[in-house]
Amino acid sequence: METELSVRPIAAQRAAKKKMNWYLWGTLFILPEIVLFIIFLWVPIFKGIFYSFYTIDFVDGNHFIGLDNYVSIFKDSLLFTSIKNTLYYMILGIVLGFWIPPLIAIIITELKWFQGAARIIGYLPSAVPAIVLYGMWQWFFDAVGPINSFLQTIGLSKIEFFSPKMATISIVLLETWQNFGSATLIYIAAVVGIPRDVYEAAEIDGASVWQRIRHITLPSIKTLMLLLLLLQVITTSQNFQAQLSMTDGGPDNATLTYLLWMNHTAFRDLDFGKASAMGSLMFFFLVLLSIIYNLMQRRGEKA
Numbered sequence: 551m552e553t554e555l556s557v558r559p560i561a562a563q564r565a566a567k568k569k570m571n572w573y574l575w576g577t578l579f580i581l582p583e584i585v586l587f588i589i590f591l592w593v594p595i596f597k598g599i600f601y602s603f604y605t606i607d608f609v610d611g612n613h614f615i616g617l618d619n620y621v622s623i624f625k626d627s628l629l630f631t632s633i634k635n636t637l638y639y640m641i642l643g644i645v646l647g648f649w650i651p652p653l654i655a656i657i658i659t660e661l662k663w664f665q666g667a668a669r670i671i672g673y674l675p676s677a678v679p680a681i682v683l684y685g686m687w688q689w690f691f692d693a694v695g696p697i698n699s700f701l702q703t704i705g706l707s708k709i710e711f712f713s714p715k716m717a718t719i720s721i722v723l724l725e726t727w728q729n730f731g732s733a734t735l736i737y738i739a740a741v742v743g744i745p746r747d748v749y750e751a752a753e754i755d756g757a758s759v760w761q762r763i764r765h766i767t768l769p770s771i772k773t774l775m776l777l778l779l780l781l782q783v784i785t786t787s788q789n790f791q792a793q794l795s796m797t798d799g800g801p802d803n804a805t806l807t808y809l810l811w812m813n814h815t816a817f818r819d820l821d822f823g824k825a826s827a828m829g830s831l832m833f834f835f836l837v838l839l840s841i842i843y844n845l846m847q848r849r850g851e852k853a
Contacts, residue, residue, distance in 0.1 A: 595833060602827035612823075619827035631803050632811040639718055639807055640786045646719075647726035648782060652775060654730065655737030656763055669738065673731035684795040687724045712797060714804040721792045721805060733778060740771045773847075780843045784836055808832065 602619055604612040623629055658668045678686075689695050691711035698708045711720040744766065752762050790810035793799060799806035799814070806814075809832070816825035 598826045598833075599830045601823060602830045604823050606822035606826075615823070619824045620831070622824055623827055623831070628803070628806065628811055632806050632808040635718065635803070635805060636787060636807045636809075639722065639789075639805075640783055642718060642722045643725070643782060643786045644779070646722050647730065648779060650726060651730045651733035651778075652737045652771065654734045655741055656767055658734075658738060659741045660759065669735065672734050675728050676731040678728065680791065680795075683724070683728055684792065687720075688796065691720055712801065714802050717797050717801065717805045721796055724796070725789070725792055736778070737771060737774070740774050741767060744770045776843075776847070780839070784839065787832070787836065 601612070603614060603616060605615055605619075606612055654672060658665055658672070661668060690697055692698070693708060693710075697711075701708060710716055748766055749762055752766060757765070788809055790807055790813055793805045793807055793810050794813065797805045799810050808828070812825050812828040812832075815821050815828065
């Protein structure tokens with residue numbers, strides 16, 4: 551009995567040592583990624599917050615000015631315009647584009663044939679390089695482009711895709727076409743992961759396709775949809791490439807989003823201190839948004 555009791559601590563020590571070795575080797579494997587993550591992500595974030603309290607001058611040096619950069623942001627008339635355009639862009643992205651990937655994913659998984667080909671075709675837009683994409687859609691949206699030419703052929707009037715009222719809608723259509731493929735694949739993986747015996751039981755009970763989608767598919771991917779909704783809000787709040795390439799914030803600042811305004815402030819006005827302050831405000835807003843989402847998710851899991 552005493553021998554057995556003396557062996558147990560030795561076995562426990564060996565198990566603990568083995569576990570520590572696994573943790574040590576695992577840490578060593580991910581250490582390079584952690585170092586790169588700190589150098590290229592967190593160091594620039596903290597430097598940006600630090601420089602937001604300075605005027606950045608590459609000739610005379612940096613000078614501490616406290617909260618003047620933040621005061622300058624809130625006094626600028628473009629702040630309201632950029633926030634309004636960003637919110638409008640985000641809402642349009644959700645209304646016009648958020649529901650397309652899950653819809654296409656459900657349709658593809660319901661297909662009896664050609665599922666593989668449909669997945670490849672759906673993902674192709676995501677593989678188009680950005681420079682080709684923007685050039686192609688510039689041509690599509692042109693006054694004498696294929697869309698307007700077709701409309702005139704059938705007797706309809708032209709659409710001014712880059713007018714103040716249509717410019718943001720045009721950009722959202724472009725980005726929806728570009729990005730729905732990757733999101734669709736994620737939804738397909740989630741739908742395929744739902745146990746098939748649940749669907750078979752529903753079919754035996756006489757459930758229609760819509761009833762299966764409503765009562766099985768959508769509840770099963772609800773958490774994923776909420777997560778991708780948050781990611782879309784964060785992504786759209788940070789997007790400016792399409793606005794920069796297609797309209798450069800015009801016409802009449804109709805597509806001037808917050809991030810594009812920050813880009814202009816830094817690289818056109820060369821006011822890097824104010825741009826750093828703008829980036830810091832965006833960073834804290836997105837952190838707050840992520841915290842709210844996590845709290846809502848935890849409450850939902852407890853409920």
